[in-house]
Amino acid sequence: MAEKNDYEDRLGRLRQALDSGAMNAVQRSLHALSPAEIGRLLESLPPSPREVLWGVIDPEDRGEVLLHLGDEVREGLMRTMDVGQIVAAAEDLDIDDLADFVEDLPETVTQQILQSMDARDRARLEQIMGYEPDTAGGLMNTDTVTVRPDVSLDVVVRYLHLRGELPDSTDCLYVVDRYGHYLGALSLDRILTLDAGRQVRDVMERERDPLTVDMSDREVAKHFENLDLVSAPVVGDKGMLVGRITIDDVVDVIRDEAEQRMMRMAGLDEEEDIYAPVRGAARRRALWLGINLATAFMASWVVGLFEATISQAVALAVLMPIVASMGGIGGSQTLTLMVRGLALGQISGGSAKALLRKELSVAAINGLLWALVVAAITLFWFGNPLLSLVIALAMLFNQLCAALAGVTIPLLLKKLSIDPALAGSVILTTITDVVGFFVFLGLGALILL
Amino acid sequence: MAEKNDYEDRLGRLRQALDSGAMNAVQRSLHALSPAEIGRLLESLPPSPREVLWGVIDPEDRGEVLLHLGDEVREGLMRTMDVGQIVAAAEDLDIDDLADFVEDLPETVTQQILQSMDARDRARLEQIMGYEPDTAGGLMNTDTVTVRPDVSLDVVVRYLHLRGELPDSTDCLYVVDRYGHYLGALSLDRILTLDAGRQVRDVMERERDPLTVDMSDREVAKHFENLDLVSAPVVGDKGMLVGRITIDDVVDVIRDEAEQRMMRMAGLDEEEDIYAPVRGAARRRALWLGINLATAFMASWVVGLFEATISQAVALAVLMPIVASMGGIGGSQTLTLMVRGLALGQISGGSAKALLRKELSVAAINGLLWALVVAAITLFWFGNPLLSLVIALAMLFNQLCAALAGVTIPLLLKKLSIDPALAGSVILTTITDVVGFFVFLGLGALILL
Structure with missing residues (x-):
């Protein structure tokens, strides 16, 4: 009864046993877990207890467990195994699982695994390995009756x-x-x-x-x-x-x-090990930060165009983050809806116009509403009605831009065969920052000075 | 053969037939689609063609189709049906599906559906309706053999x-x-x-x-x-x-x-209809924008503390968006990893320390790297080595803060039983904005003036 409700309990006990070095207790607990559960447990452990736990898993269960791990965690653990152990782990796998398994192995190890199989299984494995892993051929098993x-x-x-x-x-x-x-x-x-x-x-x-x-x-x-x-x-x-x-x-x-x-959407690799070695994780994320830095400098450059304006009206510098930030938030709501809609096949060529009209209307309503609120707060804070006018106009304009960008960027990326989830948010915030700063400071220069 | 590869084709033909008003052709195409496919098609249509298509779906198929729709789309279409039609749609459903179906119906309609059933099915339905929809009881069917x-x-x-x-x-x-x-x-x-x-x-x-x-x-x-x-x-x-x-x-x-x-994570409702009526969509998103506005004003207030500093060194205003934006990006990478890790059960109490150490190390490496790049560009742009020093220090410090916040916020929210995906990103960007502006402008005031 209630078997799953104490899954967390069993996990807790296993972790305690691991911490205290009671390896017999660990091994006993492992027997109650499925390969998928052991895989999840391994992924939830920092590197050194992870390797300790790996060491006590039955060699014949290791193949099944490896299949349930993210790429990065799997590769890390397989580096600790010698060829004999890898061949042993591969022995009890289904053919389709084996095909996933050998995909990342060095050619020499794959050859040894192939040689350890009987002729019929070998032929089946070679057949499946001939298909791309992300196709029906790569996903299938040959065990039809x-x-x-x-x-x-x-x-x-x-x-x-x-x-x-x-x-x-x-x-x-x-x-x-x-x-x-x-x-x-x-x-x-x-x-x-x-x-x-x-x-x-x-x-x-x-x-x-x-x-x-x-x-x-x-x-x-x-x-x-x-x-x-x-x-x-x-x-x-x-x-x-x-x-x-x-x-x-x-x-x-x-x-x-x-x-x-x-x-x-956060610029991360979906296979990323949460306890990945620091150097690898830093290297992978550096690229994303670098791209964002380039776009941030673009926004800064726009602000720089108005240095003279700002030095005469410092309040502009105080308020400018608000315009950019609200544009970014509004735009990313539209973007997220579009990214999901494209992935689920909810969006067709013909519906883009209706979507754009809807998102622009939503942005107009919310842009107007919050522009008025911001104008009121600004008036109260700085006592300058013209400054209120400037920020209200800039906000409204930037919300509309954000909606336009949120709808069109994913459609354009899709047309260029780029994953909208991957590149969409960088492009969007670049636009909302640049437009936000430019319109706000530009209107400030025109109206206030 | 190749049945699914021309799913898009069939959809395209159906859309064309809808557009041209060839309702016989539409009805013929519908017969080739499963209820889930018809559901996806309805979700992908703007409101007015959606209602046209709904009108030609066989009344006895409507129940199955309604089950495959998001809450918002379903409610919209059910408002166009009278009680008799709703009862008819409910007739051919499995008991577990029927329980989902009646959940959102007015009490009077539910009563009519119950009366149209035989005593045994009625008892089964009432039993399932007694369980919360998001439990095994709400999910199950009673058709055991x-x-x-x-x-x-x-x-x-x-x-x-x-x-x-x-x-x-x-x-x-x-x-x-x-x-x-x-x-x-x-x-x-x-x-x-x-x-x-x-x-x-x-x-x-x-x-x-x-x-x-x-x-x-x-x-x-x-x-x-x-x-x-x-x-x-x-x-x-x-x-x-x-x-x-x-x-x-x-x-x-x-x-x-x-x-x-x-x-x-984008402050949207997961059941949101991509073609939702403008007013409803605007109202739901307004709250999220309002919360973000409050936090944006907090950041502005921090900038306001340094008005005097900015008026003496306008370059600070030009560069300050960079510090805040890089902090936000770095932090949301950590946050996304944590939100997923918590959802998949990869994170336990004992592993928080190891995670924090790892994320701080990653932030230190990337913070240092990009701080140096930013310092170099700043030196080239403004020719002021002290300004370069200020932005480099602020960036490094803010990246570390972002990592700290990215790890601890989701853990805290989870402890408070708040969904980390829902509230995490607002809190995070508030922290990275406030800390980024404060440290950058504060250091500027100390070192530059």
Whole structure:
């Protein structure tokens, strides 16, 4: 009962045991965890306890655990293993998992793993390794169970009894002709509930269209979500059945996709290890800071154009961060909505105009509202109605600019095949800073001096 | 074949047909789409074509389609339906889906839907409606297929033949005693591959622990991901089997969770309709802008403290946005990593210190690097080595502050049971702005004047 509610407890106990060096207790606790849980635990540990824990994991479980780690954590741990250990870890993996696993290995280690396999598995692995990892081909497993269309259901049942245990997440068998072309799916449900004398041909589902090997993993995920699938067949050239994809692999794609967007909007790598070595983390983030510095200097340069104005009216310098900051906030709300909408396929060419009109209207309402508030506070603070006018006009104008930029930047980036999540926010804040400063200080120079 | 690759094509044709008013063509295209696809299509349309399309969807399909819409879009469309239409739409839904559906309906409509149901379904629906929607109880369906432990597998097979078609995503039957207590799971796989004479008791899986009705939906999602499940039993008081959760509902939880985090970091509602009516969208976003305005004024107030300094050294006003902006960028990288880490359970109390040390080190390296770059550019621009010194020191200090804030704010918010994704970025940028301006202008006053 209540098994999951004490997941945190078990984790806590394991951490305590790790801290106190009670390695027997650690090993006992590990037996109660799934590979995914052990993976999450490893990711949540700083480098040195992480390596200690890694040391006590059963060598034959290590392959499964490695699969559940982010790239960076996995690479770190694999650097501590010798070739023999890596080959041993690879031994018990499914073919599709093995393909992910060997992808990042040095060529020599991959060769040793291939040599340790029997000829049939080797051929299957080489086949999967031929597909890009982010396609249906890279995601699929080859563990399909197939039947012929011209047999009756009781023959199928006898075959299954002879065959024994089915692969995980098998909700249906696939029907193929004698050349291996995919014909349809036969769910276990139907085998169990329909009359045993009926022919496979007559009861199989033909309407379930197969996926093709070159379909992207995101399309595969959409397909599963649209049709609430547990597994789907994958076909290659001329409709030959080559494998199947199961929902557990699709769940990973779905989780990664949404996470990637959030991490990219902050200029981070989605595989980033939270306890990454300092040097690597600093190097990766330096680029993003550098790009932002360049844009910040652009904004500064605009301010510099108005040095004379500022020295005559210092209040402008005091208030200018407000105009820029409000523009940035408003624009990034629009941008986030657009980035998500593009990723979910909610935005088409035809709808851009309607979206722009809506976002500009929202910006006009909120721009006006907050411009009035800012004008009132400014009047109270500096007692200068002209200064209030300047900041109100600048704010309103910058909010409209922010909405325009928030809608158009992601659309433009998408057209240029650049991920809007990655580059959008830098470009947006550059625009809202530059426009905000320029309009505010420019109006200040015109109206106040 | 290649069915999904022309999903975009079909959508394009449907949009064209909508635009040209060829409603027969629209209706034909709709038949090729699943409810989830129609839902996505509706979400991608501006309000007026959206209502046109809604009008041509088969009344009996409408319930399924409504389930696949975000709250805001759903409510908008339901306002166009009368009570009879709503009751008709509800008719063909599964009990768990129906529970989600009636949740937002007015009491009178709910009563009419309840009256249109038979007594058994009504009792089931009322049971599910008693649970919070974001718990296992709210997520589950009551369509379990149960067997007794003391029968043989061939009895089970005969029962299934009599019973006919199984509910969607049924990968196993549940074994209960005569009082309804959950005992274990019997996978279809085992029924089909094991010897027909064996007793259910001997072949059922006992190790599969059931979920409890009060478990949160996020815990449920973790459980499914950890164990690669297709379905899981749910038990209530004293281990009574009350329902089951299937992977398709869990996939929705997983997608929503990651999306929610991204939307919240921008101060948006995750259910927000991208084509929401302007007034509602403006009202919801106004709050966020207002909070940010308050914090922007705080930063302005700090700048105001140094009016005298700025009027003597205007270059300070020119450069001050750089210090604040770089602090904000660096801090939000740390913050994003923390928000994700907390959500994925990667961060425990014991690891906070290690994380802080790492993030401070990263900030020190990047702070130093970019401080030197900024100092060099400043020297070249203004020819004042003291000014270069001031901005370099301020930048380094602000990067360290940003890292400190990025690590501690989410931990504090979590302790206060506030979602770090929601409030984190406002607090962070307030700190990096205030500290950045104060240190930069303060050092300027000390060193330059």
